[in-house]
Amino acid sequence: MADTGDELKLLGMWASPYVVRVQLALRLKGVSYEYVEEDLANKSELFLRSNPVHKTVPILIHNGKPVCESQVILQYIDEAFAGVGPPLLPADPYERAVARFWAAYVEDKLLAPWGKVFRVTTDEERAEWTRQTAAALGPLEDGLRECSKGKGFFGGDCVGYVDVLLGSMVPWVRATERLSGDKLVDAGKAPLLAAWMDRISELDAAKAVFQDVDRVVEYAGGIQTRLSAAAASTQ
Ligand SMILES: N[C@@H](CCC(=O)N[C@@H](CS)C(=O)NCC(=O)O)C(=O)O
Structure with missing residues (x-):
């Protein structure tokens, strides 16, 4: 896994397929990240502060900035780490x-x-x-x-x-x-x-x-x- 020098934290819940989407994308890209398991019945202050609109995981926090909604996160990863690993979306x-x-x-x-x-x-x-x-x-x-x-x-x-x-x-x-x-x-x-x-x-x-x-x-x-x-x- 490539250490990009960025601080990348993924808030998730183990059973969530939406969270697995993001984990899979980061793995395929080869980008290292810290995974934080959240208790959905008792959401952390960081969770609620990072996704006050939907209050759902996954939440990707990149250098302190939260990105929410799995599809948005996948597209963000593809763009923010464009030079790292294979692209997810085609160029055409x-x-x-x-x-x-x-x-x-x-x-x-x-x-x-x-x-x-x-x-x-x-x-x-x-x-x-x-x-x-x-x-x-x-x-x-x-x-x-x-x-x-x-x-x-x-x-x-x-x-x-x-x-x-x-x-x-x-x-x-x-x-x-x-x-x-x-x-x-x-x-x-x-x-x-x-x-x-x-x-x-x-x-x-x-x-x-x-x-x-x-x-x-x-x-x-x-x-x-x-x-x-x-x-x-x-x-
Ligand atoms: N549209 C969202 C759906 C995410 C979602 O539904 N996450 C669920 C876990 S699978 C969640 O966090 N639910 C909050 C709760 O149960 O309080 C996405 O694509 O990220």
């Missing part, structure tokens, strides 16, 4: 636009319904949001085919912006599959995405920052159990 304006298009798709069409899987209280609701999440994978499979041009990643030969955004979800995909007993990313229906998930998991940077799937299963299962119990007690 059209290819950048395409990468940003799929980034927005991942956020709006995939992560929005998937987030609901962990916020609803009944098996029926969970199945419905899981179905909507799975339905968003078809166009994404086509997007991977278009962006990768026959290479391994959305970024082509290299791991790019969309790879980082989506890659950070892989431990949660595996955990969701284990909890539900169903394949979310089915190699029969989305062969490119299924192979891409294995490929990105094999990167040294991913191995260094991806959460342990057993730990995510325990954490996510706990959320679902608590929500279901709370709903049952109010009936």
Whole structure:
């Protein structure tokens, strides 16, 4: 990891895929940073001062200046450390636009319904949001085919912006599959995405920052159990 001479601190929470995005980007760039684990139930003074608007992690503090929102942070890292490690976004304006298009798709069409899987209280609701999440994978499979041009990643030969955004979800995909007993990313229906998930998991940077799937299963299962119990007690 390159010591850039800058003071770089990342406030995070271990289970957050948004935090893993930033960790993955910094690892891929080879930029060293200090990681600080936050307790979301008892946010530190530095946390609240640094992100008073959203009060969420990740927060990257670069030489004392906070940068918030994971996508903003990724783009900041790409620009602030442009000379360090490989770029995340392509140089060509059209290819950048395409990468940003799929980034927005991942956020709006995939992560929005998937987030609901962990916020609803009944098996029926969970199945419905899981179905909507799975339905968003078809166009994404086509997007991977278009962006990768026959290479391994959305970024082509290299791991790019969309790879980082989506890659950070892989431990949660595996955990969701284990909890539900169903394949979310089915190699029969989305062969490119299924192979891409294995490929990105094999990167040294991913191995260094991806959460342990057993730990995510325990954490996510706990959320679902608590929500279901709370709903049952109010009936
Ligand atoms: N849009 C934000 C989402 C970040 C987010 O939702 N972070 C969650 C953890 S996964 C959080 O900090 N929640 C605050 C809380 O639970 O109080 C981003 O991309 O950074």
